[in-house]
Amino acid sequence: MLALRPVALSDLPQLRRLARERLLGVTSLVDDETCLREKILDSEVSFAKAEASQGPENYFLVLEDPDSGQLHGCSDILATAGFAMPFYSLRNRPFISSSRELNIQHGVPTLSLCHDLSEQTLLRSFHIDAALSGTALAQLTSRARLLFIAAHPQRFADSCISEIVGYSNDAGESPFWEAVGQHFFDLPYIEAERLCALQGRSFLAQLMPQYPLYIPMLPSSAQDCIGQIHPDAREACEILVDEGFAATQYVDLFDAGPTLQARNNQLRSIIQSRVATCYLSPQSGQGQLWLLSNERLQGFRAIVAALDEAPGDVAGLDLAMLDALQLQPGDLLRGVAL
Incomplete structure (x- = not known):
């Protein structure tokens, strides 16, 4: 039974494999040993933090087969986007011009560099082995992050965002980047994406234009990319939309992929999850699928399990489920139906 758990430094070699296989554009998961090591160590410090308050923490989770030790996926929660440096996005909104003499008012869509989304919780680094797509x-790998937020709400903002990878072709070329970013950075999309992954987004503010970009002046191929999703990112997007996320007026700086946003009190896995006391009970394996997690911090675990009876004040789990969640009868768990 696969379980989602906090990352450990011993996961580094396998995490590099996941990073090599990740979709181009997922800048929070890069195949660089130094970068990944730092990310793991930061996560370990975050899980060990005793004070239940929101700050710069990142909580990195990996999907593991406990029997083999093999990793099959990962996901991440950044408690506060833009805590250490501004979290830059492009805001898509019209620029209104008018003439009283001609009685004309006209809106032209523009893209403007901003960091409006700073201070919100960021869901990122989602990756799952192709065989499990x-x-x-x-769903476990993505949605269990929300069960963790529900269990520890003081550590996170009241709303969450997630950037969805935008369109690029099989050669790793982004029409939007070639029409916009290429002119200011003189780097191909792949190199710019890697630079952002390794160094963060601070260099963007230094080189990106500070004035609005008029969308009608961009090539049609670039305009068509704005708010579009890479085909291989559709599952990641659909899981979040099913949770209650919605597209916003903000898009990614590199490929113009959409940014999703939701208030925590609108997210299904947060508002519909229930806490129950577990007890040992054999299960047929034919029941309703549930996302289940314990309520711990450092020892967080989450699984998918078929339960014969829906949890109420109590929830029956078989021995394999209890072991995967590292629970004993009488402990608390959190669950939400798939």
């Missing part, structure tokens, strides 16, 4: 384990 479309399964309940993909």
Whole structure:
């Protein structure tokens, strides 16, 4: 039974494999040993933090087969986007011009550099092995982050965002980047994406234009990319939309992929999850699928399990489920139906 758990430094070699296989554009998961090591160590410090308050913490989770030790996916929660440096996005909104003499008012869509989304909680680094795509384990890898937020709300903002990878072709070329970013950075999309992954976004403010970009003046190929999703990122997007996320007026700086946003009190796994006391009970394996997690911090675990009876004040789990969640009968768990 696969379980989602906090990352450990011993996961570094396997995490590099996941990073190599990740979709181009997922800048929070890069195949660089130094960068990943720092990310793991930061996560370990975050999980060990005793004070239940929101700050710069990142909580990195990996999907593991406990029997083999093999990792099959990962995801991440950044408690506060823009805490250490501004979290830059492009805001898509019209620029209104008018003439009283001609009685004309006209709005032209523009893209403007901003950091409006700073201070919100950022869901990022989602990756699942291709063989598990479309399964309940993909939902576990994404949605269990929200069960963790529900269990520890003081550590996170009242709303969450997530950037969805935008369109690029099979050669790793982004029409939007070539029409916009290429002129200011003189770097191909792949190199710019890697630079952002390794150094953060601070260099963007130094080189990106501070004035609005008029969308009608961009090539049609670039305009078509604005707010579009890479085909291989559709599952990640659909899971979050099903949770209650919605597209915003903000898009990614590199490929113009959409940024999703939701208030925590609108997210299904947060508002519909229930806490129950577990007890040992054999299960047929034919029941309703549930996302289940314990309520711990450092020892957080989450699984997908088929339960014969929906949890109420109590929840029956078999021995394998209890072991995967590292629970004993009488402990608390959190669950939400798939």
